[in-house]
Amino acid sequence: MTDSKNVDRETGSQLNPKFDSNGLISAVVTDDSTGVVLMVAFMDAAALQMTQKTGMAHFYSRSRQTLWKKGETSGHVLHVKELLIDCDQDAVWVKADPAGPTCHTGETSCFYRKVEDGELERIA
Amino acid sequence: MTDSKNVDRETGSQLNPKFDSNGLISAVVTDDSTGVVLMVAFMDAAALQMTQKTGMAHFYSRSRQTLWKKGETSGHVLHVKELLIDCDQDAVWVKADPAGPTCHTGETSCFYRKVEDGELERIA
Numbered sequence: 001m002t003d004s005k006n007v008d009r010e011t012g013s014q015l016n017p018k019f020d021s022n023g024l025i026s027a028v029v030t031d032d033s034t035g036v037v038l039m040v041a042f043m044d045a046a047a048l049q050m051t052q053k054t055g056m057a058h059f060y061s062r063s064r065q066t067l068w069k070k071g072e073t074s075g076h077v078l079h080v081k082e083l084l085i086d087c088d089q090d091a092v093w094v095k096a097d098p099a100g101p102t103c104h105t106g107e108t109s110c111f112y113r114k115v116e117d118g119e120l121e122r123i124a
Numbered sequence: 125m126t127d128s129k130n131v132d133r134e135t136g137s138q139l140n141p142k143f144d145s146n147g148l149i150s151a152v153v154t155d156d157s158t159g160v161v162l163m164v165a166f167m168d169a170a171a172l173q174m175t176q177k178t179g180m181a182h183f184y185s186r187s188r189q190t191l192w193k194k195g196e197t198s199g200h201v202l203h204v205k206e207l208l209i210d211c212d213q214d215a216v217w218v219k220a221d222p223a224g225p226t227c228h229t230g231e232t233s234c235f236y237r238k239v240e241d242g243e244l245e246r247i248a
Contacts, residue, residue: 010229013237013244020186026164028152035159037208040150040215052239062144084161085244086234087227091164093235103211105134110210111217113137115176120137120209 010087017048018090024060026091031098031109032081038102039070039110043092055080057094076100134211141172142214148184150215155222155233156205162226163194163234167216179204181218200224 009016017025024042031038041059043051046067050058054069057078061068071077078096085092103110113120133140141149148166155162165183167175170191174182178193181202185192195201202220209216227234237244 015239015242015244026150028161028164030159030161035154037152037154037161037217040152040164040210040217052242083239084235084247085237085239086164087229087231087236088234091234092239093161093164105211107211110212110215111208112211113209115139115207115209115216118139118176120139123208 006088009089015085016089017045017085018088019045020090022062024062025089027057027059027094028091029057029078029094029096029102032095033097036109037111038078038096038098038108048092051080051083051094057096070102071099074100074104076102078102130212133213139209140213141169141209141216142212143169144214146186148186149213151181151183151218152215153181153202153218153220153226156219157221160233161235162202162220162222162232172216175204175207175218181220194226195223198224198228200226202226 019025023044027043028040029038044060047058047060057070059068077099080094081097082095101108114123143149147168151167152164153162168184171182171184181194183192201223204218205221206219225232238247
C-alpha cells in the first residue's frame with residue numbers, strides 16, 4: 001500500500017501533497033527572471049490552494065500560526081509564473097515575478113549572506 | 125531581548141541557525157551552473173556542520189531520522205560551491221555542482237512536474 005502510494009505520488013498526474021505532521025510542505029521561491037532564490041517558507045493546504053487560486057504566493061506562518069499572503073502589508077507580492085512540485089510532493093517551487101524586494105529587511109532576496117569559514121559575509 | 129537577538133541574526137556575521145522545535149532548518153539546493161532547483165530538504169546541526177566540513181551536502185532524513193550524506197549510495201553527491209543563509213537563519217541555500225542526477229527517480233531535479241489547473245504535468 002505504502003509503496004504503491006509513493007509510486008503514484010512520484011509518477012502520477014494527481015496533486016496529492018504529502019503534508020507533514022504539522023500539515024505543512026516546504027516552499028521555495030525563485031525570481032523567474034534571475035533564478036535567484038528569494039525566500040524559503042512553508043505552505044499548508046489553505047496556502048497552497050490560495051496560491052493556485054489567486055496566482056499570488058501565500059504561505060503559512062509558523063510563528064503567527066496563520067495563513068499569510070506575501071506582500072499583504074508591504075505590497076511586495078509574488079506573482080506566480082510557474083508552480084512545480086517535487087517527487088514525493090512535500091515541497092513546491094514557486095517561480096515568481098516579485099513586485100518588490102522579497103525580504104522584510106528590504107533586500108531583494110532573504111539570502112544576502114554566505115557562510116564562509118563558519119562566519120557570515122554579506123554578498124554583493 | 126528577543127528583538128535584539130533577531131536583529132543580530134539578521135545583520136550580524138555570526139552563524140546562529142534558528143533550528144525549529146525538531147532541531148531542523150530548511151535547505152534548498154540549486155545547480156550552480158543552471159540555477160535549477162534540484163531538491164529541498166532539511167538539515168540539523170550535524171548535517172550543517174558536515175556540509176561545511178566536507179564540502180558535500182548532508183541532510184537530516186525525517187523519515188529515517190538520521191544524518192544523510194546525499195549520494196552516499198548512488199555516488200551522486202552534491203559538491204558545495206556556495207552556502208548562503210537567509211535573514212532569520214532558518215533556511216540555507218546550497219549552490220552545488222551535482223555529480224549526477226539529484227532525484228532518486230533518475231531525474232536531474234526532483235521538480236519535474238508543474239501544477240497546472242490542479243493537476244500535475246511533466247515538464248520538459
